[in-house]
Amino acid sequence: MSEIDLSKAVEISDGIHWVGTGTKNFLSRNAYLRIYNGSGKKNAMIIDPGPAVDLDVLIRKVSDVIGSVSQVNMVFMNHQDPDVVGNAPYLGRSNPNTLMLATEDTWRLVCLSGLDTSKFRAVERFKNMRISLPTGHKIQFVPTPFCHFRGACMMYDLESRILFSGDFLGGIACTQLYATRANWQGVKAFHQLYMPSNEAIRLAVRRIRELQPAPLMIAPQHGSIIRTEDIPFFLDQMENLRVGLDIITTFEDTMPQLIDGLNEIVETVRKTIGEESVRQTMRMFHADGSYPAIFSLTSEEKITEIKGDPIESIEALIRMFFRTCDDQQKSVLKSIILRILIARDLPTFDTLLTQEFAPEVEFFEDDSPSA
Numbered sequence: 001m002s003e004i005d006l007s008k009a010v011e012i013s014d015g016i017h018w019v020g021t022g023t024k025n026f027l028s029r030n031a032y033l034r035i036y037n038g039s040g041k042k043n044a045m046i047i048d049p050g051p052a053v054d055l056d057v058l059i060r061k062v063s064d065v066i067g068s069v070s071q072v073n074m075v076f077m078n079h080q081d082p083d084v085v086g087n088a089p090y091l092g093r094s095n096p097n098t099l100m101l102a103t104e105d106t107w108r109l110v111c112l113s114g115l116d117t118s119k120f121r122a123v124e125r126f127k128n129m130r131i132s133l134p135t136g137h138k139i140q141f142v143p144t145p146f147c148h149f150r151g152a153c154m155m156y157d158l159e160s161r162i163l164f165s166g167d168f169l170g171g172i173a174c175t176q177l178y179a180t181r182a183n184w185q186g187v188k189a190f191h192q193l194y195m196p197s198n199e200a201i202r203l204a205v206r207r208i209r210e211l212q213p214a215p216l217m218i219a220p221q222h223g224s225i226i227r228t229e230d231i232p233f234f235l236d237q238m239e240n241l242r243v244g245l246d247i248i249t250t251f252e253d254t255m256p257q258l259i260d261g262l263n264e265i266v267e268t269v270r271k272t273i274g275e276e277s278v279r280q281t282m283r284m285f286h287a288d289g290s291y292p293a294i295f296s297l298t299s300e301e302k303i304t305e306i307k308g309d310p311i312e313s314i315e316a317l318i319r320m321f322f323r324t325c326d327d328q329q330k331s332v333l334k335s336i337i338l339r340i341l342i343a344r345d346l347p348t349f350d351t352l353l354t355q356e357f358a359p360e361v362e363f364f365e366d367d368s369p370s371a
């Protein structure tokens with residue numbers, strides 16, 4: 001898969017092109033070009049046109065496929081975040097006949113950027129939230145409330161059976177166009193931070209499972225595209241994921257303890273492996289500006305906030321520290337960290353901190369005849 005040239009538009013299915021960018025960043029942005037051709041008619045739709053900083057790439061990739069960006073006459077927007085809709089005003093100006101499709105909740109905010117309201121079509125006004133295009137193609141709109149915005153809505157292209165899922169099932173640190181199961185960690189981290197609750201996720205998962213016919217691909221606005229064979233895996237994982245408020249309320253009482261414990265661990269590690277190694281490791285958690293750092297730090301490098309699941313975040317940090325240690329330092333640190341965790345009544349990350357004890361002494365019964 002690594003041979004796919006992501007500097008160019010990539011056709012992911014007949015008439016559907018990935019025209020996104022940012023795959024070298026922590027958080028990539030996927031825009032898609034859907035060309036509908038049939039009954040002597042042609043329509044070109046951009047799905048989630050992306051942020052203004054990606055406009056040059058979008059224009060180049062779209063022009064490579066259809067000659068000019070002014071050929072685009074439909075835009076669909078999952079929700080109103082700037083990373084999704086930043087280029088919608090440009091597309092509206094480059095072809096004033098461009099129809100804008102979104103939910104009313106989304107439009108109410110997107111139109112503040114000066115879009116022509118007469119070109120807006122509210123997807124919830126379509127009968128059964130489905131439309132047929134003059135080319136004969138059918139589209140179904142599937143709302144995913146609070147995943148992560150109130151008016152978020154997926155778009156299901158019924159001919160290709162590709163589901164454009166917006167932020168839902170998006171992921172960070174995905175550098176390849178197509179997902180493998182190893183991408184779950186990045187998908188999980190993204191949802192833990194940006195999705196409000198497991199309840200909202202379950203509703204979205206249920207709606208995807210109910211789609212008839214079942215999708216062959218799920219194409220999110222960030223990260224990698226999920227192919228048929230991996231869809232059940234990602235939906236199953238997602239269904240049980242604790243995110244956003246679930247995490248905040250679960251750790252509400254223990255969070256100060258966790259942060260204090262973590263600061264004590266960092267201080268101990270600093271004394272063992274040195275200031276510079278600690279700083280370098282902490283820097284790795286700062287991503288690249290396209291995504292928030294897992295830990296908020298003061299100027300004295302004291303941790304004040306843990307984002308995402310705190311247990312997993314602490315475990316990830318300890319794991320990173322261990323990578324910079326030699327065996328002897330690691331063994332000393334294991335004992336000290338374990339002591340800190342036990343003293344503060346915090347989880348002890350058994351697999352991470354397992355000590356290599358000397359083997360148990362084997363006894364042999366003396367079966368020689370007694371004297």
Ligand SMILES: [Fe+2]
Binds near residue numbers: 079081148167
């Ligand atoms: Fe978003």
Ligand SMILES: [Fe+2]
Binds near residue numbers: 081083166221
């Ligand atoms: Fe997004």
